[in-house]
Amino acid sequence: MTLALALYEPDIAQNAGTLARAVACLGLELHIVEPAGFPVGDAGFRRAGMDYLDRAVIRRHASFKAFEEWRRAEGRRLVLATTRGAVAHVDFAFTETDVVLLGRESAGVPEAVHESADARIVIPLNEGARSLNVALAGAMILGEALRQTGGFARTGTG
Structure with missing residues (x-):
């Protein structure tokens, strides 16, 4: 079991494909917690994911309830990235089995999802900045989580 990334009802195919x-x-x-704002076979999703989509392990969940049933059965901690987070992502202690959840680009996540999270983290931004692009935020958080857990590949680039 390794670190995982989850997208809550993603709106923008290109961001989901990039992730x-x-x-x-x-x-x-x-x-991917459905419903997504685009079909997973969307051209923008495929273009952003390129030929890497064939290598990607993508699991779709029909609803947040279905996702939560899977997560709880696996005994995994839900770490929500949110502008209302209590701890900076660089100060949070990630584990190898965490699931990092990113909200919708347009609306984040509903309060019930906030309440379901085991932890809420934030990427600190300069004053006046609202948020980062979700794909960029996901990459930053995954990078920090992998750095902390020793999860980066050590064998090179191929």
Whole structure:
């Protein structure tokens, strides 16, 4: 079991495709909590994911309830990235079995999802900045989590 990334009802195919490519390159799983704002076969999703989508492990969950049933059965901690987070992502102690959840680009996550999270983290931004692009935020958080857990590949680039 390794670190995983989950997208809550993603709106933008290109961001989801970019993150699918990232998890494929990093050896992680991507979980998509439906409904997404685009078909997973969307051209923008495929273009952003490129040929890496064939390598990506993507699990789709019909709803947040279905995702939560899977996560709890696996005994995994849910770490929500949110502008309302209590701890900076660089100060949070990640584990190899965490599932990092990113909200919708347009609306984040509903309060019930916030309450389901075991931890809430934030990427500190300069005053006046609202948020980062979700794909960039996901990459930053995954990078920190992999650094902490020793999860980066050590064998080179191929």
